[in-house]
Amino acid sequence: MTPAKLAAIAGDFAALTCFTEAVDLLAYRRDCSVVAPGEPDLVVRPRDAAEVESVLARASRDGVPVYVRGGGSMYAGGVNPHAGGIVVDTAGMARILDIDVTRGIVVVEPGVRFGAVLEALRPYGQTVGIVPLTGPTATVGGAVAAHALGTGSPRHQSMGDCVAGLEVVLADGTRVRTGSAASTAAGFFQRYCIGPDLTGLFLGSDSVFGVVTAVALWLYPLPAARDTVCLGFADAAAAGSFLAAVQGRELTRNAWYGAGYEAATVAARVLADQPDFARDKLPGFCVAFDLGAEQEAIDTDRSALLALAGEHGGAEFAAFDKAYFRRLRYDETYWYSFAGYFTRSRCAIAMSSLPCDRLTDFLAVVGTLRERWPAYVWGAAVVVCRRGLHGGLLVFYDERSEWAAIAPAVDEAGERLVAAGCVPYKSGKQWATQVRGFTAYLDVLERIKRGLDPQGILGRGNLGLDVHS
Amino acid sequence: MTASKFTLPAAFVERFAADLYRCSSCNYCVDAVWPERGIAHVCATLEHHSPAPGYSGRGFIDAARALLEERPLDPSSVADRVFTCTGCGNCETLCPLELRPAAVGQALREVFHDAGLIPAAAAAAQAHLRATHTPRIQPRDEPTGAGDAVDVLAGCAAQAAHEVAAFLDNGARSVRLYGDGSSCCGARLGELGAVDEADAWAGSLTAPRASAAPPLIVLDYTCLAHLRARGAASVVSLPAWLDSGLTAQRFALHLRPDLERPPQVILLEACRLKPRPAMTRGDDERWVRQQLTALGVRIGNDAFPSPHVLCCGAAGGMPDVAPDAARRMACARDDGSGEAIRVTLDARCAAHFAASGQPVLSVGAFLARYCTLGEGAAA
Numbered sequence: 001m002t003p004a005k006l007a008a009i010a011g012d013f014a015a016l017t018c019f020t021e022a023v024d025l026l027a028y029r030r031d032c033s034v035v036a037p038g039e040p041d042l043v044v045r046p047r048d049a050a051e052v053e054s055v056l057a058r059a060s061r062d063g064v065p066v067y068v069r070g071g072g073s074m075y076a077g078g079v080n081p082h083a084g085g086i087v088v089d090t091a092g093m094a095r096i097l098d099i100d101v102t103r104g105i106v107v108v109e110p111g112v113r114f115g116a117v118l119e120a121l122r123p124y125g126q127t128v129g130i131v132p133l134t135g136p137t138a139t140v141g142g143a144v145a146a147h148a149l150g151t152g153s154p155r156h157q158s159m160g161d162c163v164a165g166l167e168v169v170l171a172d173g174t175r176v177r178t179g180s181a182a183s184t185a186a187g188f189f190q191r192y193c194i195g196p197d198l199t200g201l202f203l204g205s206d207s208v209f210g211v212v213t214a215v216a217l218w219l220y221p222l223p224a225a226r227d228t229v230c231l232g233f234a235d236a237a238a239a240g241s242f243l244a245a246v247q248g249r250e251l252t253r254n255a256w257y258g259a260g261y262e263a264a265t266v267a268a269r270v271l272a273d274q275p276d277f278a279r280d281k282l283p284g285f286c287v288a289f290d291l292g293a294e295q296e297a298i299d300t301d302r303s304a305l306l307a308l309a310g311e312h313g314g315a316e317f318a319a320f321d322k323a324y325f326r327r328l329r330y331d332e333t334y335w336y337s338f339a340g341y342f343t344r345s346r347c348a349i350a351m352s353s354l355p356c357d358r359l360t361d362f363l364a365v366v367g368t369l370r371e372r373w374p375a376y377v378w379g380a381a382v383v384v385c386r387r388g389l390h391g392g393l394l395v396f397y398d399e400r401s402e403w404a405a406i407a408p409a410v411d412e413a414g415e416r417l418v419a420a421g422c423v424p425y426k427s428g429k430q431w432a433t434q435v436r437g438f439t440a441y442l443d444v445l446e447r448i449k450r451g452l453d454p455q456g457i458l459g460r461g462n463l464g465l466d467v468h469s
Numbered sequence: 470m471t472a473s474k475f476t477l478p479a480a481f482v483e484r485f486a487a488d489l490y491r492c493s494s495c496n497y498c499v500d501a502v503w504p505e506r507g508i509a510h511v512c513a514t515l516e517h518h519s520p521a522p523g524y525s526g527r528g529f530i531d532a533a534r535a536l537l538e539e540r541p542l543d544p545s546s547v548a549d550r551v552f553t554c555t556g557c558g559n560c561e562t563l564c565p566l567e568l569r570p571a572a573v574g575q576a577l578r579e580v581f582h583d584a585g586l587i588p589a590a591a592a593a594a595q596a597h598l599r600a601t602h603t604p605r606i607q608p609r610d611e612p613t614g615a616g617d618a619v620d621v622l623a624g625c626a627a628q629a630a631h632e633v634a635a636f637l638d639n640g641a642r643s644v645r646l647y648g649d650g651s652s653c654c655g656a657r658l659g660e661l662g663a664v665d666e667a668d669a670w671a672g673s674l675t676a677p678r679a680s681a682a683p684p685l686i687v688l689d690y691t692c693l694a695h696l697r698a699r700g701a702a703s704v705v706s707l708p709a710w711l712d713s714g715l716t717a718q719r720f721a722l723h724l725r726p727d728l729e730r731p732p733q734v735i736l737l738e739a740c741r742l743k744p745r746p747a748m749t750r751g752d753d754e755r756w757v758r759q760q761l762t763a764l765g766v767r768i769g770n771d772a773f774p775s776p777h778v779l780c781c782g783a784a785g786g787m788p789d790v791a792p793d794a795a796r797r798m799a800c801a802r803d804d805g806s807g808e809a810i811r812v813t814l815d816a817r818c819a820a821h822f823a824a825s826g827q828p829v830l831s832v833g834a835f836l837a838r839y840c841t842l843g844e845g846a847a848a
Contacts, residue, residue, distance in 0.1 A: 019521050023546045026531035027522035032493050045520070073495050091500065091520070115502030122504075136501035136508065345491060399490040 001041040001084055005062065009086070010042055012058055017045040017092060028069060028079075028087045034348035034397075034406055035077025035429045040067070041084050045092035048109075049167060049175055049213035052088065056211060056457075057173030059086055063455045066171075068207040070111060070142025073134040075349040076428025078146060078206035083460040088211060090141050096120050097214060103189045104219045105164055110141020110212050117217075126219040129155070129162030141212050146426050147204035149351075149383055149390050154255035154289070157385040160203035164191050167214035168202050171453035178202070181216065188216035201448070206428055206462035209452050223292030226256065228326045229302050231309040232283025232317030236262070239285040240359035242312040246305065247356065247387055254293035254301050257329060258384030261286045262363060265379065266320055273323035283317055287384070288325040346399045347379075348410045350430065352422035355388045361420040362391045368416060369395070373409045376402070390425055393417065427463050435464035475544040475584070477536050481576055488568045489534040498526035498560035498570050511559050513780040514787075517801065518794035523550045526560025526570025533573055545588075548581040552591045555787045555798070556660065557740035557780035575660075582662030591661050594789035598661075602653035604670035605677075617719055618643035618683035619710060624652040626688040626816030629831045633688065633707060636837035642720070647685060648674075654687075656695035661786045671699040678703075686710050688816035688833055690739060691784055707833050708753040708814070711760075718845035724764050725841055732810055732839055733767040737802060737829065739815035740780045753814055757832055764840065769809045778802075781813075783821035799825035810835065 001009075010020055019025060020042055029037035046052045059066045065085030072079055081087055090111035098107040101124050108117060114128075114135040121127055130152040132138040138148065144166070148159040156162050165179030165188045176182075178199040179191040191199055202209055233239040239260060246252060261269075266286045270277050289305065291298045306316055354362050359382065366380045377396040382389040393413055397406040414434050418424070424431035436442060442464055449456065449465050456465075499522055501511050510516050514524045522528050523546070532547045551574045560570040581587050587595075602624075619642060623630040627650035638644040655670025675696065678685070684703045687693040696704045714720050724731060738754060761768060782788065782798030799822050811829040813819050822829035830838070 017520065021521070021523065021546050022540075022542050023528070023532050023535075023550060024521040024523040026535055026542075027494075027499070027525075027527060030494060032495060071496055113500070113502040115504055115508075119502065119504035134495065136503040137496045137499075346493060400486065 001064065005064075006041050009058065009062070009064065013042075013044055013055070016047075016051055016055070019043040019045075027072075028081065028089070031069075031072045031074050031077060031079050031428075032349075033075040033077045033080070033428070033430055034346070034403075034410055035080050036082070038067075038081035039084050040081045040087045043087045043089050045089045047092045049093075049169060052093075052169045052211050052213050053173040053175060055086065055088060056169055056171055059457050060172050060455060063457060065460045066211075066457050067459060068141070068145065068211050070139030070145070071113065071134065071137040072142075073132075073138050074142060074146045074426065074428065075351070076146065076206075076426045076430040078426075078428035078459065078462050080429060082429065085457070085460075090139060093141075093213065094139075099124065099126075099219075101126060101219065103187075105188050105216050106219055107188055107214055107216045108140050109214060110139060110144070112140050114138055114140065114143070121219065122222070124219075125222050127222050128152075128217045129220055130159045132159075140215050140217070144203055144212055144215050145205060145207050146428065149385075149425075151257045151290075153386075153390065154252035154258040154384045155386060157387065158204075160200065161386075162218050163199055163203060164188050164216040164218055166199050166202055166212055166216070168210035169213050170210045171455065171458050175213070176210075177214075179216070204426070206459050208449060208459035208462050208465055210458070223254075223256065223294075225295040225298055226290065226292045226330075227298050227302065228288065228290050228321050228329055229305060230286055230288040230317045230321040230325050231305065231314045232266075232320070233285045233287070233309070233312065233314040235284040236260075236360045236363050238313045239287050240356045242309055242314055243287065243359070243384060243389065244356035245308055245312065246384075249304070249308070251301055251304055251308065252384065252386055254291050254297055255289045255384065256292040257290040259288050259325075260359070260382040260384065260389070261288070261320070262366070262380055265381065266317075269324040270319045274319065277319060283314075286317055286320050287314075288321065289384070290325075290329040345396055347394045347396045348406060348430075350393045350410065350413050350417065351425045352391050352393070352417050353385075353388055353425045354382075354391050354420075354422040358421045359389065359391075362389075362393075362417070362422055365413070365416045365420050365422075366393060369393075369409070369413055372412070376406065376409060391417075391422060429461050432461065432464040475536055475542070477533065478580060478583075481533075481580055482537060485533065485569070485573050485576065488570070488573055489530055489537065491566055492527065492530045492534075492568055493566065494527065495565065496527060497563045497565060499528075501563060507778070508563070510779055511563060513555055513557060513559075513782060513798045513801075514553055514791075514794065516779060517782070517797040518553055518791050521550075523547070524553055526564070526574065529554075529570050529574040529577060530568070533577060544581065544584075544586055547577065548586045549588050551575075551577040551581070552588050552662070552786065553791050553794070554785050555740070555780040555782055555795075556785035559740075559780070578660075578662035579664045582664075587662055588790060590790045591786060594786060595658060595661050595663055597789075598653065598658055602651050604653055604655060604673035606648035606652045606674065617714065618645075620645045620647040620683055620685045622652065622654070622685055622687045622692070623648040623650060624654060624689070625657070625692060626820060626831065626833075627652075629688050629816040629819065629833050632837040633686065633833035636833070636840070637842060643683070645683075654692045654696055656689070656692045657786070659695060660691070660784065661789070667695065668699055671696055671701065675699075675701040675704075684710055688831060690815045691817065706753050706814075707836075708756045708760075711836075712756050715760075715845070718847035720845045721843045722760065722764065722836075723841050723843055724766070725839055728839065731765040731767055733769055733808065734761065734812045734835070735769045735809045736761075737781075737811055737813040737818075738778060739813055739818055740784065757812075757814060766839075781818050781821060782825075783815070783818040788821060788824075795821070796825045799827050802829075803827060 065083035093109035094111040132150040655667035659667030782795035787795040816831040819831035
């Protein structure tokens with residue numbers, strides 16, 4: 001952006017909170033990912049949807065790129081302003097607009113952090129369906145835009161399943177409400193009304209189709225009790241078939257969280273806690289559940305999980321529960337579990353979706369990458385969903401010396417995962433190359449993009465889309 | 470402002486390279502809501518001075534890295550931000566990776582000071598300190614009594630020191646008020662980036678004290694940490710000194726007998742007491758709570774609200790560099806305690822609260838006003 005243009009735009013936003021000094025723009029260059037940073041020209045913090053409308057209308061006038069940022073704790077580069085322009089920081093829109101326990105809905109502005117939502121709902125004995133592992137800083141708007149996962153994934157799979165409706169401002173400044181709230185007189189109470197699921201268009205879209213200015217989430221009762229159980233299997237194949245069976249029998253119904261851990265992770269955690277633990281007793285793969293429900297239901301499901309594990313050659317493995325998982329969940333260090341991956345240096349994360357029967361293929365990719373890129377430390381874990389898994393592939397590198405060198409390794413990781421039948425999850429910019437390979441899918445996205453944002457000002461570079469005038 | 474090339478000293482880079490390059494940009498140090506741990510906000514400066522992220526712990530790390538990588542950045546704007554920090558350390562206690570954003574900011578203050586780039590308000594505060602304070606002090610009063618000897622450092626907490634000295638002095642102890650309101654250990658200079666000078670002042674203050682000198686009670690925890698870090702022997706906090714005496718039964722602590730009923734207090738924790746290197750730990754806070762409870766004082770808050778509560782704005786040079794924000798920070802600590810007396814361990818915080826129109830007593834002032842020190846069983 002030229003200085004004159006920047007000055008003109010900044011002048012038009014004089015009534016808004018804006019950051020223009022280089023030292024304040026640094027924080028908006030990147031998210032937690034290894035995707036290259038961008039260079040924002042200006043950051044705006046609108047206070048409400050009306051101000052978002054004015055920002056987008058102004059940006060559209062000059063074709064200025066706009067990126068939207070919440071907590072910035074995602075790892076796919078969706079908020080990195082590669083095309084420069086304006087970053088809309090949702091921190092100024094952090095109000096809880098409505099809690100309607102009768103309708104089972106909470107409506108929030110996009111900048112509300114999950115910690116604030118949970119605190120507001122606690123007196124009602126309620127919670128929301130998905131809480132990302134970076135709850136203290138992650139925003140609801142960001143979670144919606146990036147398909148958040150975390151606590152709740154076994155029951156809901158993804159953040160999108162927990163959204164009853166949205167309010168969105170389009171590139172030209174038009175505001176729209178989706179779901180039942182398309183009817184002003186009705187408000188938010190159901191998602192699938194009138195016609196196609198317009199809410200879904202904006203979920204996981206990394207703000208390329210519009211800027212979310214309000215989110216209606218379903219409410220769920222807080223569990224009366226909780227318990228953890230860890231199960232060990234000889235290998236990932238057995239664990240994968242077990243997980244498919246769990247999902248088929250809906251034994252995820254009371255699972256607050258579920259995850260799978262490969263042998264290296266299990267060994268490291270158990271041996272750190274019990275150095276004398278017999279290594280030949282360590283399982284090849286571990287599946288862990290954090291169950292939340294009435295105690296009787298927990299007891300029933302726990303027994304069922306143990307029995308089912310036995311049918312797949314598995315058994316309870318309490319050592320991992322004690323060494324790691326129970327503490328992770330009960331001490332609420334899961335809030336840190338994401339950032340905790342960075343304890344060595346930094347890491348790139350490629351999150352993909354995969355069916356349970358591809359678990360061994362997913363781990364085989366990890367093994368191949370370890371052989372081909374031995375200079376880096378590779379790790380993997382899976383999050384259990386209502387159907388299928390989310391597979392997180394992590395690669396640790398030294399930011400200072402390996403920042404550029406890590407990129408080809410991450411690119412190759414993406415290629416191999418897709419070739420193995422995994423699907424990019426939380427696309428952002430990190431998976432852009434792979435998404436461009438899904439030509440029919442991308443073609444439809446581009447047609448929608450041209451209709452909603454013909455100048456391509458929103459989220460330029462995200463989702464593999466490259467539509468702009 | 471034009472960006473100019475500014476080089477960070479090699480010593481800074483060596484000390485903080487890991488912090489600069491391990492930061493994952495998770496933003497826990499900028500803004501977080503974590504009710505289970507009592508966190509509603511993180512940074513008092515962002516809440517009460519400016520929301521610009523350059524003022525946050527992450528902002529300091531980003532700026533340092535940008536300077537290291539010779540990105541176009543105006544060092545004076547960075548200086549403005551690092552000097553508008555209370556040094557409360559919330560960013561460090563929250564960091565999941567145990568990075569040191571507050572220390573990065575403090576070190577950048579030293580770098581900018583040495584480069585002559587400190588903000589005008591900070592420079593003026595330094596000049597004022599040099600003109601009105603000195604580390605060269607002698608005890609002002611002759612010790613009274615012939616027993617248990619102790620000195621009480623005046624300086625930043627002069628009024629509280631007077632009250633504490635009078636409280637401790639009941640004839641059974643040899644109490645000296647050490648210095649007066651013009652005395653300074655140099656901690657405030659160090660906060661403003663003049664670290665070498667601060668070290669020299671600490672040495673000047675403690676050097677005349679003989680190896681057999683009695684313990685020196687220091688009521689300001691920043692000063693206490695500063696003196697300890699520079700090797701001063703026998704400097705002690707008031708709670709720690711009282712604890713040793715009570716344990717040895719050299720004296721006994723009682724509520725004043727003329728009180729109609731035991732007072733009710735709200736205890737405000739002090740940022741300086743977060744568990745960090747060179748700071749005293751939470752022992753003093755626990756001692757105060759236990760001791761007051763044993764005396765029959767009604768404590769209105771079950772526990773200190775949180776180790777992450779927002780700073781009152783007393784430290785880090787905040788009252789000098791951003792006085793309006795410092796005042797807002799103090800006023801924001803009004804927790805509606807009503808009739809209860811608000812007490813904080815750090816005398817400098819108490820003085821700042823008072824200057825901001827907030828009635829808060831230091832623990833020494835509270836003890837002086839509501840308690841007596843009598844003979845112990847061993848006396």
